[in-house]
Amino acid sequence: MVNPDGNEALKRDIRIGKQNSRYYEVLEGLENGEKVITSNYDSFGDADNIVLK
Numbered sequence: 001m002v003n004p005d006g007n008e009a010l011k012r013d014i015r016i017g018k019q020n021s022r023y024y025e026v027l028e029g030l031e032n033g034e035k036v037i038t039s040n041y042d043s044f045g046d047a048d049n050i051v052l053k
Contacts, residue, residue, distance in 0.1 A: 012030075
C-alpha cells in the first residue's frame with residue numbers, strides 16, 4: 001500500500017479471491033481507494049517498506 005503522501009510503500013498481507021491474467025479480486029487487506037504497487041516484490045527481499053522518489 002502506498003502511503004497518502006506517495007513517498008513510501010508499506011508491505012501488507014492481503015487475501016486474494018478470484019483471478020485471471022488481468023484482474024485479482026482482493027478479499028481482505030485493502031481499503032477502497034488505496035494505491036498499491038503491483039510489480040513483483042522479490043527484488044526487495046524481506047523489506048517491510050520501500051521509499052519512493
